[in-house]
Amino acid sequence: MSDRSDAARPRVLYCTDTYLPQVNGVSIVTALSVAGLRARGWECLVAAPRYPAVLPHGPRHEPDAAGQSIQVPSVAFPPYPDIRLAAPSYGMISRAVARFKPDIVHSATEFMIGRLGQIAAARAGIVRLSSYHTDFSRYTTAYGLPWLRGPVSRYIARFHQRSGRVFTPSAPAREDLRALGVSDVEVWGRGVDIASFAPAQRSDGLRTAYGVEKAVLFLHVGRLAAEKGVDRLVRAFNKARESLPAGAARLIVAGAGPEEEALRVLAGPDVLFLGVLDRARALPRLYASADVFLFASLTETLGLVVLEAMASGLPVVAPPAGGVADHLRHDVNGIAVGPDDVDGMARAIVALTLDSGLRARLAAGARETAIGLDWEAELDRLDTSYRDVLERRARKLEHVARTPDIFEEHAAV
Numbered sequence: 001m002s003d004r005s006d007a008a009r010p011r012v013l014y015c016t017d018t019y020l021p022q023v024n025g026v027s028i029v030t031a032l033s034v035a036g037l038r039a040r041g042w043e044c045l046v047a048a049p050r051y052p053a054v055l056p057h058g059p060r061h062e063p064d065a066a067g068q069s070i071q072v073p074s075v076a077f078p079p080y081p082d083i084r085l086a087a088p089s090y091g092m093i094s095r096a097v098a099r100f101k102p103d104i105v106h107s108a109t110e111f112m113i114g115r116l117g118q119i120a121a122a123r124a125g126i127v128r129l130s131s132y133h134t135d136f137s138r139y140t141t142a143y144g145l146p147w148l149r150g151p152v153s154r155y156i157a158r159f160h161q162r163s164g165r166v167f168t169p170s171a172p173a174r175e176d177l178r179a180l181g182v183s184d185v186e187v188w189g190r191g192v193d194i195a196s197f198a199p200a201q202r203s204d205g206l207r208t209a210y211g212v213e214k215a216v217l218f219l220h221v222g223r224l225a226a227e228k229g230v231d232r233l234v235r236a237f238n239k240a241r242e243s244l245p246a247g248a249a250r251l252i253v254a255g256a257g258p259e260e261e262a263l264r265v266l267a268g269p270d271v272l273f274l275g276v277l278d279r280a281r282a283l284p285r286l287y288a289s290a291d292v293f294l295f296a297s298l299t300e301t302l303g304l305v306v307l308e309a310m311a312s313g314l315p316v317v318a319p320p321a322g323g324v325a326d327h328l329r330h331d332v333n334g335i336a337v338g339p340d341d342v343d344g345m346a347r348a349i350v351a352l353t354l355d356s357g358l359r360a361r362l363a364a365g366a367r368e369t370a371i372g373l374d375w376e377a378e379l380d381r382l383d384t385s386y387r388d389v390l391e392r393r394a395r396k397l398e399h400v401a402r403t404p405d406i407f408e409e410h411a412a413v
Helices: 025-039 090-100 112-124 136-142 146-161 171-179 204-209 230-241 260-266 282-289 304-311 322-326 342-354 356-371 375-402 406-412
Strands: 011-015 043-049 069-072 074-077 080-086 104-107 127-131 165-168 185-187 216-221 249-254 271-275 292-294 316-318 334-336
Touching: 011 025, 011 090, 011 112, 025 043, 025 127, 025 304, 025 375, 043 080, 043 090, 043 112, 069 090, 080 112, 090 112, 104 112, 104 375, 112 127, 112 146, 127 375, 165 171, 165 375, 171 185, 171 322, 204 282, 216 230, 216 282, 216 304, 216 342, 230 249, 230 260, 230 292, 230 342, 249 282, 260 271, 282 304, 292 304, 292 342, 304 316, 304 356, 316 342, 334 342, 334 356, 342 356
Parallel strands: 011 043, 011 104, 043 069, 104 127, 127 165, 165 185, 216 249, 216 292, 249 271, 292 316, 316 334
Antiparallel strands: 074 080
16 A cells, blocks of 8 residues: 555545455446546545455455455355455554545445444545445345334434435435435446447357247346345246246346245246356346346345346336336336236236337337446546545635634634
């Protein structure tokens, strides 16, 4: 870690309780932010949990490309071993702040490392920013703990009220934060790499390998956890098969998590589980080689996989809930169904299986939607927003320095 020798290069410390190699929307967006800001002249340091060399459901750990990381000791969360619980190592974070001298501390998560970052930044007088990626209050219902929703919402409110600016990837999430009393909220982070995720990645060889040369291939990508509602889309697919010719439709589920075993029991013979795939090489080909994307979660602030599917030219069948509502347009780029409407999703699966013209029209609409959400433009906006926050702080400090102490003035009268 270098000393602060180049004042022209602003610095940001990211504090996050999830990072690569753990793959989820938060870790992916944070890693993309770090890479994008470095390309735009920022020095970036990441404080994240220390991961084992091999995750239970993931690739080997690849260290931060620029060697700029603080790895906080962590242990596996027993119900979901891919999730790491970080130790309350405030000393590591405060020493990182003292050595790195960031201009901004950005808490990408609301838990241990994110909160320690807030505390260290406050004590050092550094700008505090945060991200609201996940609606944990709604998770309480998915896990059978609805009585916890109020306390979780109040914690989330207090956490983000401490920030000079909060970044969240959808308009519904912004309104949720405003309802909690959080004022400076910017909708940011709803980008997608339209070059990597593109229809040109389609592979007939891959479809042959999975035995779906002629079938209409439905796809779901994501964590197999209770809050994702994957059981609903599996039940919908099973129901749709009853109205379709044998072998007309197949479903592939890519991802892993605590619900995998139960989902395998629920699934019929035309459902294939692939586990966690390499994000850079395997996932783009899989998306583009499918025909339709299925999604059932009601708790997303964004739904990054939905944008990746649209960029790959896949119509999306999903409830327009949370961040998905910002992008899903019924009969334009997909089919919107009710929040728990298994029958409605089954009817959509049947319609898209039997009507190739409908699939083609919605696929074109999906790709067009994604083209307007190029990730590079979002990174430019993040760079601008960070610099705006720093400029506002500098003006405020200058104003304070130039304003006479009113109490001294009154004392002199």
